[in-house]
Amino acid sequence: MRPTTRKRLFRGVLYAIFIVAVVVVVVLADWEAIRTNFFNLDVAAEAFPTIVTEAAKNTVIYTVIAFIGGMIGGLILALMKLSPVGPYRWVATAYIELFRGLPALLVIFGFAFAVPIAFSWRPPGGSTGAGLIALIVVSSAYIAETIRAGIEAVPKGQVEAARSLGMRPSWTLVSVVLPQAFRIITPPLTNELVILIKDTSLLFIAGMALGDRELTTFARDTVSSQANSTPLVLAALLYLVITLPLTQLVAKLERHNKRGR
């Protein structure tokens, strides 16, 4: 058999397997059960508009708060880790290793229940606020490592050029090193952001007041009260509505930034 013939035959077999698989799924699936349980229009109508105006909105707000907090905390930790002062480095290293090694769920639980009970602490924003603080604490650790890697990836000659022009270390950091570092880490930072969007679903463990519920908590509650899984599908679609444009936006940003590399 000639190589091209063999290749064509192999391709044909792959298509055949695919078509058979699709046919089997279509024939065997219980379409009625799928429709009534996952795509029930009456239940969907019931969830609207609260699932958007409240749940999705809260997811976005929580993500933004946690990301901004995580960036600030991460930047401070990254600079500590690069500090010439030993104790700063040790503290930053210990923090980063600790919170990257723990499940976020455990940290949220700790901040929402264990810490308030132990110290009679009333977290701002109730248990949701405590959960958000926990998310910031955890994301700071991840973002710190990303920022540190970005700073170290800026060529040494950049610092030398700025310093040889008489710029102080602080201005060199702000005007020369950090802008380039953030360009370098735009892709991994987006990853952190997308992970954070999904991690806001862990806040359910904190036990949220009605108006505080984000997508996953809202969907879970509605699934229970309606005895129908359609809200889960809606929540899934809304997560994608949030995350997909974001990854597209970043791809665009990256292309734009290439000019300044």
Added chain:
Amino acid sequence: MTERIRTDVPAIEVRQLHKSFGDNEVLKGIDFHVDQGEVVCVIGPSGSGKSTLLRCVNRLEEPTSGTIMVEGMDITDEDTDLDKVRTRIGMVFQQFNLFPHLNVLRNLTLAQIRAKKRGRAEAEEIARRNLAKVGLAEKADAFPSQLSGGQQQRVAIARALSMDPDMMLFDEPTSALDPELVGDVLDVMKQLARDGMTMMVVTHEMGFAREVGDRVVFMDGGVVVEQGKPEDVLGNPQHERTQGFLSKVL
């Protein structure tokens, strides 16, 4: 600390300079000076310590021992405001080191604004004047990545000039360039020399050293082996090591 610049002392005066990287002694007691308005070219094989010497002059490298005087001021003294001294010493790197995230104009204004505390309008005016001087006035809005190596190096020279330095250090400024781009950069440097700029140039361009240099210093193995007028050092070297080096590069 007086800010007055003295004109009766050498621009750069290095005494008994030692520099070690770990166990490796790169500079073994260098005595060296550059007079005001003088163009000194430092030549020598790679690893001879010539770049390290140049980088010690604005303390990008920390000397192990010895003194370095810039316009009569001891810059190895802990009380010296190093950032202020550096604004008076322009430096040009082999790898250009332009800021890639800023356009050409912002490359030239950044340190003027941050270190010299000039206003934006004044800084831009000075920047444009220096861009014109290196023949790149029309590139103010370009980003470094859009320029050729030769253009980038000329921008780097304009950036250093925008600080109004009293002297310029060049660390192998043409070594990273394609051969056909070297000429433009050397032309700019020649013009600078004609304008009376004090220059210390670490270079492999023997033609430039011969034509523009007031003095040529040959270094090898961390010491100054021989120095003098270009025609003497390059044309009639006295020392065996100088003869050996020149026979390889000329």
